[in-house]
Amino acid sequence: MAAPSTASRFGAITHDQTVLSAIVLAKHYLIHSGGCMQAELIDIRNHLLQHSPFNEMPEELVNRVTETIEIVYARAGTELLRINDPSKALYYVRSGAVEIFRRSGELYNRIGEGEIFGEFGLLMNKHVRFPATVLEDSLIYRIPAETFHYLFEQDEGFADYVEIEDRSRLRSAVSRREKSNQLMTSRVSRLISRKTVSAPYTVRLQEAARIMTENSVSALLLMEGEGDQARLKGIITDRDLRIRAVTEALPSETPISDIMTEGLITIPASHYIFEAMLTMLHNNVHHLPVMDDHEVRGVIALSDIVKYESQSSLYLVSNIYHQTSVKGLKKISLEVRDSFVRMVNEDANSHMIGSAMAGIGRSFTQRLLELGEEKLGPPPVPYCFMALGSMARDEQLVVTDQDNAMILDDSFVAEEHDAYFLELAKFVSDGLAECSYTYCTGDIMATNERWRQPLRVWKAYFSDWIDNPQARALLNSNIFFDLDGIYGETDFAEQLKTLVAQKASNSQRFLAMMARNALNRTPPLGFFRNFVMEEDGKHGKTFNLKRRGTAPLSDLIRIHALACGSKAQNSFERLDAIGKTRLILDDGIGNLRDALEFIAIVRIRHQALAIEAGREPDNNVRPQDLSPFERNHLKDAFQVLSNAQKFLKYRYNAQIARNVS
C-alpha cells in the first residue's frame, strides 16, 4: 500500500489562516466563557447551533451539550429505540433518517438531519414511548438524560420546544407545564365551594326568594322527591326572578314550578373547567348543575369561572350581555382578537378555541336579537334564529363571515309578518357586520327571503336536497348541513336536525353526491410528500390551510356523520359518533382527529402570529414559516386526509355518482 504523497493524509484539506483564526478565536471564547469544550469539537457544536432548539440557546450551553454527546452509527433497519426500554438519552440526527412509530406500529414521524427525537420518554415516564427504527444509515448524537434535564432546567426555550411540540403532537392529556392553561387541567369539581342549596320544586315564589337570599346564592336547585330519592327537576336563578317574576309582577304565591327552567343542561363533576365553559358558551346558560351520576354535587356559575380565570373568553361573553347598544357591542368586538391570541398562547387546543370563538359569535348574535326585539317589539309569531357553517360546528376562528337563517313558525303569514322579521334580520346582520362578522358573500343570511321561511318550507328544502340530490345545488347548500338553533324556538332547528339525520342515512345517492363534492378540494400534497403550492399575489407561493386542510376534512367527516344518522354538528363530536358505529376503524378515527387538530392548530397559530405582528390574519401559509416539525406533521396530516378521501370515494361510490349526474 502506497503512502499518500503529502503530509495531508486525510484528503482534500484546504485550511487557511481564516480557519485558524476562527479556531483561535473560539478557543479564547471558551477560555473566557469558562466552557471546557474542546475547541476542536467546534464542527459538531456548529451543527447543533444551526438547528432548533439549539439555535436559540446561549453558545456556552451548546458547548456543554457538545461535550456530553455520544456518537452512534446505525445502519438502516436498526431498531434504535424499543418500546418500554428505559429512556436514557435525547437523540439528534447528524446525518441519515429515522422513523418513529406509534404504539400500534403505525408510522408517526420521520426525523431527518438536525432534528431530535426521544424527548417523550424523557419527559413522561422514563420509558420509550415511541419506538424508533433507522431508515437510512445514520450518524446519531446521543445526548444523555442528565444533559437533557439540565437543559430543561436551564433553558426555558428548550423546555418550551420539547414540551409544546409534544403537546400539539399528542394532545397529551396531562399538562406538565406550570404556566399551562389551568382551565384545561382543572376539574369542574374544583369550583364547587359550598353545599348545594336546594328546595322542593313545590315551593312558592316568595319562599324560593327567601332561601336564595338567606344562603346568598344566585341559583336555587329545585328537587323532586325526598332524601335519597330526590332528583333534580329544575333551576331558578336571580335573573329568572328579576325578569320573569319581578317585571311581570307575579304574585308571591306563584308556584315556583311555573317559572323554573326544566330540562337542565348539566355537567359531570369529572369534566374539565374548559368543558364547563364551552357548555355555557354553547347553550348560553350562566349556571351549570354539577352531577355525579344522578346526584347533584353543586352548581357552578359563569362568575365562578371568570373569577378562576379572569382572562377567559367567558369574561368577554358576560360583557357582551351587558351592552345595551350596537355601538357598545362594536367596542367589545375589538377584544375578540386579543381573546383569541391569549387562548393560543395559553396552549388551548383547537376544539376549545373554535368553541370559544363560536360561543362569542353566538353571544353577539343573541344579544343583537335581544336588542332588536327591544327596538321592534315582540315577534308576531315564534321563530328560531339559526347559525350555519363554522359557528354551528363550534369551529369558528377570527376570520369569519356570518352565515345565518331564520325558521319561522308555521303560522307565519308573509304579508302580515315578514316586514318584522326582515327588519329584525337586517338589524342583526348589520350589527354583526359592525362587530367584524362580514356579510356572507353567498347571501346565506336571514336577510335573504329564501332563508327566512316557515318550518314546513325548511323541511321541504332539506327533503328536496336529500331526495333529489344534484351535485351543483348541493355544493351551495352544503353549509346548511351544519346548523344550530341559537335563539328563540331552538326546537325548530332540532326538528330539522332530526329530519336530516333520518333521511340522509338512507339516501345513497345523496351521500354519493355529497362525497363527490367533498373530493373537489384535495390536500396540497404532491408525489414524494412535497407541498403543492399556489401563487398568492401578496406572499409568493403558499398553500391554504382552510381550503385544502380543515375544510375538506370537516366535509368528509360531515358525510360519514350523516351516513351514521348522527345529529352532532362539531367535527370532533361527529368523529365520536362515527366511532360508535363501525363505519371507520378506531385507528382511522384517531388519525382523522389528530389530523384535524394538527391542521387546525397550525392554522390558528398562523393567524395568532399575524395578529400579534399587526398583520391581517389569513389562511395562506408559506412552508418556510413553519418549523421542520410542523412541516413534517402537516405532511402526515395531509396524508391522512388524502387517504380518508380515497376511502370516502370508495365507501359512497362517489365515482359512480359522477356518471349518473
Place this chain on the structure above:
Amino acid sequence: MSLEEMDTPPSQPFANMPWPDRYQTLTEATNNSLLKAFYQAGCCDANTPLSQVPMVAIDFETTGLSATEHSIISVGLVPFTLEGIQLSAARHWLVKPKLALHQTSVTIHGITHADLEQAPDLVDILPELLECLAGRLPVVHYRDIERPFLDVALRHRLQEGIQFPLLDTMAIEAHLHPDRRPTFWQTWRGKKPLSIRLSDSRLRYGLPHYAAHNALMDAIATAELLQAQIAHHFGAQTPVSDLWL
C-alpha cells in the same frame, strides 16, 4: 490476501508472541513506570468479539511522514466502543516539535509557530496520553503514522519504544477494495482510482463531511468510520484478531 500479509511491522522485541502474552512479558521487562502501567492494563484476547473491545481512536498531526525525521505537533483521541463514541472523554493536545516547523505543514494543519511555542513537550502529556490508551485497542486511519511516531518519540525520550496492536480503517478499506487501482486499459478509458483516504472512505458510508481538520476531529471521524465498516462488512461478533494488525 489477509490484512496481516499486507505489511511487515517494524522489528520489535517479543514480536513473535501473541499480543496478550507480549503485554504480560513487556510489563515485566520495562523499566519505565508509565509503560509498566500501560502494559499491565493488558490486551484483550485474540478471540474477543469486537462488541466487547474497548477502543480508542487516535490521530496525530505531524510535520511530515517519516517517524525518524519529523515530529508530532498535535494529538487527538477519543475512547469508544461499538455502542458509541464518548465525546466527554475526548482529548486534544498540541505538543512542541523537536524539529523546526516547515512552512507547508503550517498551512495544512492550521497550527502556527506561536501556538506551538506555548505547547508542552510530548513527555509532559505522556502520563495522561498513556492512561487514555491503557486497556484500549487503538484505532487509526493509516497505521504508518501514529504507532511508529509514538514509538520513535518514546525511544527518544524514555530510551524505550512502545508496541500495541491496532485497527487501521484505511487497511480495512484497502482490503474491501482490492481492485481499486484501475488497469492500464481502465485508466485509458478515464477510470479514476478509488480513494481510501479518510474523507473519501467516509463518503462511501454516507458519513458527513467535516469542515475542520484537527487531530481530534480526525480521530472522531476515524472512530465513526470504523463503526460503519463493522456494521456493513463484519458484524459485532467478529473476533478482534480478524482485523487487528
